[in-house]
Amino acid sequence: GENVEQHPSTLSVQEGDSAVIKCTYSDSASNYFPWYKQELGKGPQLIIDIRSNVGEKKDQRIAVTLNKTAKHFSLHITETQPEDSAVYFCAARETGNQFYFGTGTSLTVIP
């Protein structure tokens, strides 16, 4: 089955700086890569996703890049704000199959 690895497990940045979280996957059949943000006491919430026919996607301060050849994808958050502090999960999925999640990155934005 698929194996998703996520790094780093914890990340601290100064407010206004950028944060980058990286994931690798093993199954070349995976074609959908979502990112989730989980705040304390809440369920994971989808913040951005990318499909295998696209190399980059942007939504305001958040961007995701995908390198299918190398089987890795990354989340980029620019101009970080304290409210960006949360746990972020990456995931990979092949159409119709289950989602495979990374182990999470705890992001702290220091005011």
Place this chain on the structure above:
Amino acid sequence: DAGVIQSPRHEVTEMGQEVTLRCKPISGHNSLFWYRQTMMRGLELLIYFNNNVPIDDSGMPEDRFSAKMPNASFSTLKIQPSEPRDSAVYFCASSLGARAGGNGELFFGEGSRLTVL
């Protein structure tokens, strides 16, 4: 549009008791997933259903765990008998698969926090 609805939000029970967690997926979604989240193991998939049919239950820890989906708008996860090591947050999530005309996005409920004493 209501999201995935889970109940109860919190449950405290004693070892040996039966626990039933409930989930109402987003209307129209055809896939439903049950996850367990702990600090040690992260998000673990327990079981998922497509069109109310269990597809993969290999993540169910043992026979004490069972899940049902009697119709498209309701699912239960049951633990009988419960043990302290079952303490975790249990999430239900739903999606409308690409093959069913959706985009495959997965939406989570707020979770049920279970504490077994």
